[in-house]
Amino acid sequence: MEALLSLDIHCHLLPGVDDGAKDFEETCAVARALLDYGITHVACTPHIQSDLYPNTRETLLKLVAETQARLTAEGIGLTLLAGAEVRLDPDSCTPETWVTIGDLGTHVLVELAPGFPLVEQMEHQLFAMQAAGITPIIAHPERQALFIKDPEILVRWVEQKGFLCQGTLCSLAGAAGERSVNTLDTFLRRGLIHFMGTDSHHLDRRMRDLDQAVARLDAIVGPENAQLIRHGNPRALLAGQPIRRPTPVAQPAPQPGLVKRLLASLRLA
Numbered sequence: 001m002e003a004l005l006s007l008d009i010h011c012h013l014l015p016g017v018d019d020g021a022k023d024f025e026e027t028c029a030v031a032r033a034l035l036d037y038g039i040t041h042v043a044c045t046p047h048i049q050s051d052l053y054p055n056t057r058e059t060l061l062k063l064v065a066e067t068q069a070r071l072t073a074e075g076i077g078l079t080l081l082a083g084a085e086v087r088l089d090p091d092s093c094t095p096e097t098w099v100t101i102g103d104l105g106t107h108v109l110v111e112l113a114p115g116f117p118l119v120e121q122m123e124h125q126l127f128a129m130q131a132a133g134i135t136p137i138i139a140h141p142e143r144q145a146l147f148i149k150d151p152e153i154l155v156r157w158v159e160q161k162g163f164l165c166q167g168t169l170c171s172l173a174g175a176a177g178e179r180s181v182n183t184l185d186t187f188l189r190r191g192l193i194h195f196m197g198t199d200s201h202h203l204d205r206r207m208r209d210l211d212q213a214v215a216r217l218d219a220i221v222g223p224e225n226a227q228l229i230r231h232g233n234p235r236a237l238l239a240g241q242p243i244r245r246p247t248p249v250a251q252p253a254p255q256p257g258l259v260k261r262l263l264a265s266l267r268l269a
């Protein structure tokens with residue numbers, strides 16, 4: 001199968017460190033499922049959240065190396081890279097928790113606290129990261145209440161602040177509900193999504209129909225943008241090259257309401 005993504009930058013594959021794979025058996029199951037989708041390279045991004053998942057760079061790098069060795073011993077040909085999904089709150093997001101993708105020192109995946117966190121406080125943390133030469137990647141903005149309510153915050157973050165965004169394949173497959181499909185569709189059309197990831201935790205709804213999700217992605221943004229999001233940008237990240245913003249595409253024309261359509265059909269009859 002053609003690889004859905006050159007690199008999955010969001011995955012909870014490491015055993016026993018967050019709400020992802022609970023043990024190595026489950027790690028193997030998720031790894032095999034990713035390989036079935038042609039995904040051969042994965043950044044392991046467990047949550048870092050001071051109250052629930054106090055993971056550290058040292059423990060995660062060690063666990064990535066151990067898990068890689070065990071997968072290889074099982075004959076599972078998935079390549080693991082380091083990473084984390086760092087909660088954007090002052091206790092969780094500190095220089096010690098900035099576990100960069102591939103330990104390359106360039107990009108950190110961050111997630112917003114639920115609800116409506118303070119924008120200025122988050123920007124303060126994100127600017128500190130940038131000042132250290134690290135570019136933040138916002139995880140699944142389509143699931144954040146803040147951006148659903150006020151998408152212009154995300155537009156400003158991408159266009160003026162230089163933050164990057166990762167959408168989730170399962171959101172396009174409908175696993176997170178129709179609102180996430182529509183929100184992600186809009187963000188994609190506005191050129192706000194630089195990467196897609198699986199955010200896989202278990203063999204559940206998040207891993208279903210990902211090939212259909214990619215077909216939908218291609219249809220929404222067009223083949224050139226889709227190629228950039230699926231392959232060009234992940235490869236650029238690994239090669240230390242600039243990440244490019246996809247070209248915005250037109251929003252679909254609004255569908256006439258039911259009443260209008262009924263009236264139109266009556267007139268035609």
Ligand SMILES: [Fe+2]
Binds near residue numbers: 010085139199
């Ligand atoms: Fe996640």
